[in-house]
Amino acid sequence: MERLGEIAREAKESLLAQAMTFEGDDAGRWLIDIMKASPAKDKRLLIDSYSKVVINDHFVKSLKYLNDSEFRNEVRETSKLLEEAELAGIDVKFTNPVGFLGQRYPLRNHKKMVIADGQISFLGGINFSDHNFEWHDMMVELHDEKLGRSLVEDFDATWSNTNQSATVSTDEGILFLFNGSKSKTLYEDFFQNIKSAEKSVQIISPYISEPLLGVLRMVAAKGVEVTIVSPQENNKSIFKNIILSEQQKGYFQLKEYPGMSHMKAILVDDKKLIFGSSNYDLVSYYFEQEVVFVSEEDHLIKDFKVQVMKEVREMSGEEKFSTFQTRKASVIMNLLNKVGGFASRTILRPH
DSSP: OHHHHHHHHHOSSEEEEEESOBOSSHHHHHHHHHHHHOOOSEEEEEEETHHHHEETTEESSSHHHHHOHHHHHHHHHHHHHHHHHHHTTOEEEEESOOOGGGTTTTOOBOOOEEEETTTEEEEESOOBSHHHHTSBOOEEEEEOHHHHHHHHHHHHHHHTTOOOOEEEEOSSSEEEEEEGGGGHHHHHHHHHHHHTOSSEEEEEOSSOOTTHHHHHHHHHHTTOEEEEEEETTOSSHHHHHHHHHHHTTOSSEEEEESSOBOOOEEEETTTEEEEESOOOSHHHHHHOEEEEEEEOOHHHHHHHIIIIIHHHHTOOOOOOOOHHHHHHHHHHHHHHHHHHHHHHHTTTOOO
């Protein structure tokens, strides 16, 4: 955030921020203060409608709202902070309405990015809320003008209620813009970056499931060493059980990050870095809009290995659940895969 503040103060034309989660706490306040102080002429904030129905990992319309005065205050402060932002000249818009009775709740825009003057971009997994800031996560700062222009175009498209499915070649890599099940062909192209692995695939992600697991089984079968880093205290326990279930099949090494890790990154053969907002899980694959960047730039690979993978290599220990728990998780994943596939083709097609 300190670095983002520096960039924001230097921005002249535009400062655009997008996240799935925004809350009226210290993190949210920090972002709004940074945007208010920026001299940029065009200041806009895109938030997914998830933040209208979920605050601090709790549904707004719930017993917690009735029984917890602190939670009610969190909800009120979020609305007040956004009103303050708009009064200060920051345009705010919510994307992907959840629909009547929340029937379109799975269809989220999961992108996280900030673009300054169409030239400097931040991509990764960080949302603007205190509990997200407490997690292990990453945003990558990129000075790639073609990438910046492409992200501005995507931001403008989303602002106009248009979701894209596209790839863009830039100076430092390839940008993938996914739109749920409408991007199936694009996902096949993307997964070639992993299928082409010759020696190793290292993955950090909290919510791994199919279709990524199927790709990993394929590369492991040809002798590629696969390592998965998953959080020890996952805020979505079903995904922890899924990865522990898969661990029993023996095709990857599991390392558990202490606490909660929300980072999404893949390192292929120590020479190709993949990062962005996607977990490549069932929800992303069938329903969500995501932004992902694939790069072979030496400076990015070096920084990632020093700042992230060095710590990961020092982790040890593999936790195993009981046969009953892992079998149950496998059954649930298969069921979710079938239900998600059917829903994305019928009642919950991405726009």
